[in-house]
Amino acid sequence: MNIDLTYxxxxxxxxxxxxxxxxxxIGKIGxxxxxxxxxxxxxxNKIQNAMIIAAALIEGSALFGIVTTLLAVFK
Structure with missing residues (x-):
């Protein structure tokens, strides 16, 4: 089995x-x-602002996870 394919x-x-x-x-926040x-x-207005900030933080962590997995593939 090829180790690169497994990664x-x-x-x-x-x-x-x-x-x-x-x-x-993000669905739960909405x-x-x-x-x-x-x-x-x-x-x-206060609820919307808090919702947008929380959604942006979740989106950022998801993007970090995707970038980390892409770095693992193309190391």
């Missing part, structure tokens, strides 16, 4: 898990933000 497969699996995790996290805005419409 490529594991890197693809890791990249996929990073993207799935980010999608679930859902919770919509619930919070429905309960307190006057606080929608």
């Amino acid at each position: 490529s497969g594991l890197a693809a699996l890791g990249s996929g898990l990073a993207v799935i995790g980010a999608g679930l996290g 859902s919770s933000a919509m619930d919070a805005i429905a309960r307190q419409p006057e606080a929608s």
Whole structure:
């Protein structure tokens, strides 16, 4: 068995898990933000700002995971 092929497969699996995790996290943030805005419409600006910051941090960590797996493949 070729060791490079094994690393490529594991890197693809890791990249996929990073993207799935980010999608679930951003979906949960959006859902919770919509619930919070429905309960307190006057606080929608603060909730939206917090939601965008949290989504950007999750997206950044997913991108870091993808870049790390690509570095593992093309070392």
